[in-house]
Amino acid sequence: MKILVAIKPVPNPDEKVKIKPDGSGVVLDNVKMVINPFCEIAVEEALRIKEKLGGEVVILSVGPKESEQQMRTALAMGAERGMLAEAPTVLDPLAVAKVMAKVVEQENPDLVLMGKQAVDDDNNQVGQILSALLSWPQATFASRVEFGADGKKALVTREVDGGLETIEVPLPAVVTTDLRLNEPRYASLPGIMKAKKKEVKVISVASLNVDVASRVKVLSLSAPKERVGGRKVADVTELVAKLKNEAKVL
C-alpha cells in the first residue's frame, strides 16, 4: 500500500507560547519546533500499515524550507522519502489542501494519513478539505484503522461526541488521526543515520499552479484574559465553606 502522510512542524506543544508585543504572531526564537503530535501519530500508523501490508510511506509537508528538519525526523522513524512543497508565506487551510491535492494527483497513493488538527492554529480542516477536493471519502478522528482482505476498503473507528463510531470507506481515502490511534515510536540511531541520505524533494508551490491566495487571514493575536488563581485552602472543611459562602456554587 502506498501511503502519503502529511505533516506540519509546530512549536513544542508542552511549552506555553508567547505572543509578540505587536500581536503579529508568536515568538519562535529559541522555541523548539517538533512534528505536530497528531501528525506524528499519522506517521506511526503509516509505518505500522507498511510493516504489515508492505508498500511505501511518503512524507509531505507544505510550508517553509525549515520544515525539512521535522520531515527528516519522520524519515528517521522509517518513512521512505519526502516531498516538501515550499511556500513563501503562511497558507490558509484551503490553500494547503489545494497544494496537497496537486501532489496527491501526481503521487497517486492508496491512502492519505494526517493529523486531525495542528496544535498551533487548531483549525482541524485540511484533511476534510483535501478529501472534498479529491472527491475521496474521509474518516476523521481515527482511533483504529483496519483493512479488508482485498485491500480495497478501510474500517475506521472514530472518536466522536458520545462515544465511538465505526465507518467503512473505500480506498483511496483520507484518514485523520486522533490521540488513541497509537503511540509513536522514537527514531532509532541507525534510522537517523539512514534518514540523512533519504530523498526530500523540494517543489515550489508557485510551480503547482494553484490559487493559494489567503481567504482566512489572521490579522492579530492577543493573549486571553489571564485567570487569577493560585489560592490555597487548608483542608476540606475550608474548601466546602468557601464554595458555599464565597463562590456561592453550593
Added chain:
Amino acid sequence: MADILVVAEHQEGAFKKTTLSTITAAKAYAGLFGGEVDALVLGNDAAQVADTVAGYGVRKVLLGDNAAFAHYLAVTFAPAVAQVVKKKGYGTVFAPASTFGKDFMPRLSGLLDAPLASDIVGLAKEGEKLQVKRPMYAGNAIAIVELSGNPLLFTVRQTAFDAAQAAGNKAPVEVVSVTADAKGSVFISRQETKSERPELTEARVIVSAGRGIKAQENFKLVEELADQFQAAIGASRAAVDAGWAPNDWQVGQTGKIVAPELYIALGISGAIQHLAGMKDSRVIVAINKDEEAPIFQVADYGLVADLFKAVPEMITELKQRIEVKP
C-alpha cells in the same frame, strides 16, 4: 442581504443542544450584517427534530429527509448542505464546533471553495468588515481573523455563546429535496458511552480526574462525588489514554471544551492541553498532592492533599449540608 443558514445537530433523531448556541452566534452575525436566520435539518424521518428547532426563533426550518441520512456521514451531509446553500443563495453557514460540525464543515469548505473559521468565540464589525475571534495555540492566543469569499463558513464553540431561548411561536418547516450518494462509504456501528449524567458541555458542575486517580475502579470515588452535585464526569488525556475513562470524557484542547459553574479537578496536573478545555469555568477547584502542579495556577481553590483522603471527606461534608442545591 444574503441569509444565514444554521445546520442543526441531532443524533439519529435526538436533538442536540449544540444547535442552540450556534443559533445565537448566527443571530449575532445577523445583528451585525443583516439577513434572516434559517435552520437546516438533515435526517431520516427527522420531522420531530425540525419541529424542535422551529421553536428557537429562526425564520424557518428546512427539512431534508432522505433514507441516506439515517446515519450521519460527512460524505453525504456536506454535499447536501452545499446543494441547499447554492439553491437558496445563503451567504453564511454556521454549525456547532462539535465532532459533527468539525467533520463535515471543512468538507463543505472544500466543496464550495469557501473560507471556514473554526471554533469561533466572537463576532464583531470593524468598519464594514467582519472580524472573527477564535482561539489558537490551545487557547493561549486569541486570533482576530478576516474571511474573504462567499459563502462564509463558521463552526461555533458552544461555551462562547449562550443557548438560544425558546420562542413563543414555531417557525414554519419547509421540506427541501436533497440528493445523497455515499459513494461506497458505509456507517457500520456506534458505541455509545452510556450515562445518566448531564452532558459534559451542558453540566453545571463537572468532576474530572487525571493520572492521580490511578485506576479505573477508582472512578467510583469520582462518581460518588459527582453524585453530590448531579455533575458530569470528565477526564484528562492521561486517564483516557490509560483506558480508565472513555474518550468521550476527555476535556482539553482536542477533546471537550467546557465552562461549567464549578470544575473540580482531581489528580490532574494541568497540562496546557487540559487547561485549554476548562480554564473558562467560573470556579475551579484543584485537589492534587503535588503542590507544584500547574493546575493550582488556574484554580480558585487549591487543596494540596491526597485525593483518596480528601474526596471521601468532601463527600461526607457535602452530605451533611442539607442546603445543597441540585
